[in-house]
Amino acid sequence: MLEDKNKERTSLETLGEFGLIEHLTQHFTTKQPTTIKGIGDDAAVLDFKKKKTVLSTDLLVEGVHFDLSYMPLKHLGYKAVMVNLSDIYAMNAMATQITVSIAVSNRFPLEALEELYAGIQLACTTYGVDMIGGDTTSSKTGMLISVTALGEASEENLAYRSGAKENDLLVVTGDLGGAYMGLQVLEREKEVFKVNPNNQPDLEPYAYIVERQLKPEARKDIVELLAKLKVKPTSMIDISDGLSSEILHLCKNSEVGCALYENKIPLDPTVISTCEEFKMDGTMIALSGGEDYELLFTIDQADFPKIKGNPNLTVIGHMTDKSQGANLVTRAETLIPLKAQGWNSFQTE
Ligand SMILES: [Mg+2]
Numbered sequence: 001m002l003e004d005k006n007k008e009r010t011s012l013e014t015l016g017e018f019g020l021i022e023h024l025t026q027h028f029t030t031k032q033p034t035t036i037k038g039i040g041d042d043a044a045v046l047d048f049k050k051k052k053t054v055l056s057t058d059l060l061v062e063g064v065h066f067d068l069s070y071m072p073l074k075h076l077g078y079k080a081v082m083v084n085l086s087d088i089y090a091m092n093a094m095a096t097q098i099t100v101s102i103a104v105s106n107r108f109p110l111e112a113l114e115e116l117y118a119g120i121q122l123a124c125t126t127y128g129v130d131m132i133g134g135d136t137t138s139s140k141t142g143m144l145i146s147v148t149a150l151g152e153a154s155e156e157n158l159a160y161r162s163g164a165k166e167n168d169l170l171v172v173t174g175d176l177g178g179a180y181m182g183l184q185v186l187e188r189e190k191e192v193f194k195v196n197p198n199n200q201p202d203l204e205p206y207a208y209i210v211e212r213q214l215k216p217e218a219r220k221d222i223v224e225l226l227a228k229l230k231v232k233p234t235s236m237i238d239i240s241d242g243l244s245s246e247i248l249h250l251c252k253n254s255e256v257g258c259a260l261y262e263n264k265i266p267l268d269p270t271v272i273s274t275c276e277e278f279k280m281d282g283t284m285i286a287l288s289g290g291e292d293y294e295l296l297f298t299i300d301q302a303d304f305p306k307i308k309g310n311p312n313l314t315v316i317g318h319m320t321d322k323s324q325g326a327n328l329v330t331r332a333e334t335l336i337p338l339k340a341q342g343w344n345s346f347q348t349e
Helices: 016-025 073-089 110-127 178-195 204-214 220-229 243-254 269-277 282-288 301-307
Strands: 035-037 052-061 094-104 130-138 144-153 169-173 235-238 257-261 295-299 313-320 326-329 335-337
Touching: 016 110, 016 130, 035 130, 052 073, 073 094, 073 110, 073 144, 073 220, 073 235, 094 110, 094 220, 110 130, 169 243, 169 301, 178 204, 178 269, 204 269, 235 243, 243 257, 243 282, 243 295, 243 313, 243 326, 269 282, 295 301, 301 313
Parallel strands: 094 130, 257 326
Antiparallel strands: 052 144, 094 144, 169 295, 169 313, 235 295, 257 313, 326 335
């Protein structure tokens, strides 16, 4: 993809570091009232007044977190921002600003970085977030991207992992397992392409799950929806590593147990059919797949009528006494203790 001979290739050395930052960020504008000074001085200046400031940061490494053989750079830029905004929304806060730092080797021409920043800019515009700074530097081998996201919330609205109580309902947004199954399809097509480069893959039947992998959306809409419904989650987390490990985080931090019902886990029909094709189990994929960037939260039972029937929200279980542990209640009504089998970038192949 990077070797496309029809495309112009401007070497990064022609711009120099300051010229590069200026060039890549020239079309970014700031809109947030909390941004006093964005790019263009030694540091950005922000003013959150009486609101609490929420901050989260992530580092993405080529070959570990992304594979440029099937990840277009524009999508990568978009996804790098989404991953961070998701963590801000998981605090029941609104994202307001980001900084982006990258390290790239000279195998990337300027045009490739323009693509990356086009994706970052699209994410900023779509989610109403200001880009207020960052850095670029050279790397000996691949690409590294670090995004820091800031957000704001009033103190009473913040949702921590630690607030779930016994009998609270466990709720998840959207559907699960799509990003992981999309990755399986992309990996398979990559292998086919290695054997026969003329074989054009037909990804159309997998469009939904491939998009879930390549262009995930953070759930800003859910934070807005909960405010509108006047539902304050008692605890909340985003699903980056799989449902199982996120539930265990809530249980550990809140000192409660959980009963998760297998038959309630929301799966898209494409996930179900692709799991059948790959001879994988849909429940296992939802539990350990990861990268879905949905929100998982608990609510007081008294709030159930407010969320009942909402197509964005599914009640998948309830919190129990800590002594009962965190369990999956299978379709056969047997209890299986949940394990953190979430994806781990430190695991050995
Ligand atoms: Mg998170």
